[in-house]
Amino acid sequence: MQTRITSSKNKYFAAGVATLIVFVLGILLGIVIDQKKYEYVTGLAMEQEVEFNSLQVQYLYLDNIGGPNSCKVIEQTLENNLRMFQPILERLIDYEENKQYNNEYELLKRKYLLANIRYDLLAQRSKAECGTDLVRVLYFYNSDCKICGDQGFLLSNLKDSLEDKLLVFPIDMDFTKEPILSVLSTQYEVTEFPTLVIEDTKYVGFQDKAALISKICPLYKEKTGICA
Template sequence: MNKKHIKKAYIFAAVLSLVLYLAGIFTGFVVQNSTLKYTEKKVASLQRRVENLQLEYIYLSTSNDKFNCKFLSALLDDTSKDMWLIRDELVKLESNPKNENSYNYQELKREYSLVSTRAWILNSVTKEKCDESVVVVLYFYSVPCERCLEQGNILDELKSTVFDSKLRVFVLDIGVDEPIVKTLKSTYLITETPSLVVGNQTLQGFVNKDMLRDLIYSKLE
């Protein structure tokens, strides 16, 4: 092969590499953007459901009809499960550094935090009114935080393999700039992450699986 052909081969290889690189970036952007929009729709749907649940609660509390705890509890349980699944999607999105300064992503986290707070309050109030045998947990995390990921995995495992619908977990990023998040941090004296509010008990820092499992069992007794 002469020098002219070698030069052409190098140029072709360079152009091909550039095309593949740009194609990879474009594909990644499209997938990322699609995932973000899909999660946005899920959060919006959850927001409507929680708002409807609030109306259901107010109606059942003020009407002459007997308060239907079983009906409301089933709706709350389904909502809490969906919120936990969406939390997993948010964690995956958080792992991409490109989302750190993304306005759409930050707004999505803000909306999710507000919905999560509303659902947590509604679950806590319903638990007391209906004397439900469930444990409601508010989980505070931050980004980046390796221990937070580990704590989230423990909660995942306990919910899926041990407690199922008996454990309802709601998640808050302490970095979200919302008054209600600041109020909850102050009320429960949250100074580090991960932190858990189990019932009315605050647990600062990482909690291992055995200790958390035993605590949840004690709350169910």
């Protein structure tokens, strides 16, 4: 029989310390990069806000001044800004998927939501006053709704085809901190998810691709993309 050689407690301890150091480094790195990501996304939101303010001032200016070319300019401005708006929207959604909720993030999301609604209002005016050929979809969802992921995907899929002629405004109904949401849900009597409001007509429940096409396409004057 032999006497066992046992590694010293020091080695078990040293292995623990080394492991902890690596993990703490990893977590710190994560925190630093998360901060940078937040700053970046905040920058994007500010950029979006300035763009929106600029658009609003241009709109008001043209509205007050009037003139034969005002609608053309409004449409052009809206189109340019929507192009800028879409990537920001995607980035915010990506950021949202991987971010734990905190106060800063909630403020950011609120800002985004308000900007979204103001865009919708602007689009409505552009359509009413200039007859802009676009379709607006308000998309109400919450996290309990399992099929909402599919609905969101289908709307994105249609948007890929119809591009700037289809404006989709996703509205997260879990976000109770923003009062405008209750205004919207009361106005459209939203109680179930998903609910779609396509140009002021409400549709409750999941809409498959054919259903979406049949509801959206007839609303265009000029048929393009998947509606052609």
